[in-house]
Amino acid sequence: MSISNPPHNSEEVTNTLKETAGRRNLKKDASPKKADNPSERIGTPILEVKDLCHRYPHLEANALDKINLKVYGGERVAVLGANGAGKSTLFKHLNGILRPLSGEVLIKGEKITKKNVRMCRETVGIVFQDPDDQVLAPSVEEDVAFGPINMGLPREEVETRVKEALKMVGLTGLEERAPHHLSGGQKKLVAIAGILAMRPEVIVLDEPTAGLDPLTSSRVLEVIMKMNRELGITLLISTHNVDVVPYFAERILVLHHGKLEADGSPNEIFNDPELLRKAHLRLPRVAEVFEMLQQEGFDVKIQITAEAARDEILRLISLGQKTTGIE
Ligand SMILES: Nc1ncnc2c1ncn2[C@@H]1O[C@H](COP(=O)(O)OP(=O)(O)OP(=O)(O)O)[C@@H](O)[C@H]1O
Numbered sequence: 252m253s254i255s256n257p258p259h260n261s262e263e264v265t266n267t268l269k270e271t272a273g274r275r276n277l278k279k280d281a282s283p284k285k286a287d288n289p290s291e292r293i294g295t296p297i298l299e300v301k302d303l304c305h306r307y308p309h310l311e312a313n314a315l316d317k318i319n320l321k322v323y324g325g326e327r328v329a330v331l332g333a334n335g336a337g338k339s340t341l342f343k344h345l346n347g348i349l350r351p352l353s354g355e356v357l358i359k360g361e362k363i364t365k366k367n368v369r370m371c372r373e374t375v376g377i378v379f380q381d382p383d384d385q386v387l388a389p390s391v392e393e394d395v396a397f398g399p400i401n402m403g404l405p406r407e408e409v410e411t412r413v414k415e416a417l418k419m420v421g422l423t424g425l426e427e428r429a430p431h432h433l434s435g436g437q438k439k440l441v442a443i444a445g446i447l448a449m450r451p452e453v454i455v456l457d458e459p460t461a462g463l464d465p466l467t468s469s470r471v472l473e474v475i476m477k478m479n480r481e482l483g484i485t486l487l488i489s490t491h492n493v494d495v496v497p498y499f500a501e502r503i504l505v506l507h508h509g510k511l512e513a514d515g516s517p518n519e520i521f522n523d524p525e526l527l528r529k530a531h532l533r534l535p536r537v538a539e540v541f542e543m544l545q546q547e548g549f550d551v552k553i554q555i556t557a558e559a560a561r562d563e564i565l566r567l568i569s570l571g572q573k574t575t576g577i578e
């Protein structure tokens with residue numbers, strides 16, 4: 252489905268993403284689980300976090316506690332965690348907005364320092380959770396142009412990028428509008444367009460679909476997937492919407508109380524009820540149906556996408572399979 256013809260309900264959101272996401276089976280490993288795909292996870296990681304700790308002033312506990320993490324070029328990573336788990340704090344370390352209490356963050360093998368922070372921000376673009384922290388210019392057009400202008404790009408190139416980015420998020424026609432007169436969702440799209448216009452190698456999106464309607468949400472996820480597929484842009488996305496995670500993420504990180512509790516494929520993470528319960532997360536709705544079937548004695552595996560669910564149900568029907576005690 253094209254961007255100009257976006258889906259119209261949340262079911263179609265997942266259908267669209269289903270079509271675009273490439274599924275991979277990653278090996279299970281010891282906790283914290285490591286996604287393992289040797290064809291892509293070799294060489295220097297595009298992002299590396301080493302023993303990262305963060306503490307906000309006047310707080311006793313660390314908001315991040317010894318986080319270790321490697322992200323390779325082209326990966327699509329979802330970061331899950333309850334409110335206050337540390338997702339936004341982690342993200343703000345990924346291009347030097349926050350400074351570590353201890354530990355370090357490396358971009359393409361280079362530690363972020365005061366000297367290279369500007370370059371780091373061109374490589375790693377962050378879309379903040381709250382667009383009011385990001386969208387500050389008097390007009391939409393000026394806001395989206397801010398990053399490319401700061402990168403020193405020629406005027407025509409800036410104009411092309413702004414036009415392209417606004418088209419991508421479906422905001423063409425709103426160029427002259429004042430961002431503070433836009434809706435929350437529209438402001439979020441302006442923030443996303445501003446990052447897209449910089450064409451970073453990594454895009455980190457903090458709750459990109461929160462507050463967006465299903466159609467807009469699907470458009471945003473589709474745009475993001477397209478950036479990954481066609482331009483190889485690495486994605487890190489935090490979200491509370493676990494239902495869409497299996498459609499765009501090939502890897503999930505679970506944060507809980509500032510610690511990295513797990514790092515694995517969607518199938519691994521969503522087949523670990525104890526982990527999910529501990530991290531105050533839930534299964535995707537489609538998986539809950541399989542959990543219920545299991546509890547009723549059916550011999551089914553938990554499936555996390557509509558497509559896999561259909562296949563599993565068809566398998567069950569074809570076997571006419573019911574375990575003892577079920578009439
Ligand atoms: N500017 C700040 N000053 C002090 N404490 C902060 C600040 N920002 C976050 N915290 C605290 O750090 C912890 C992690 O917060 P963070 O915003 O990273 O969580 P989160 O996982 O992004 O949560 P949410 O899902 O609600 O966005 C929380 O306990 C929070 O109260």
Ligand SMILES: [Mg+2]
Nearest residue numbers: 338339380457
């Ligand atoms: Mg947050």
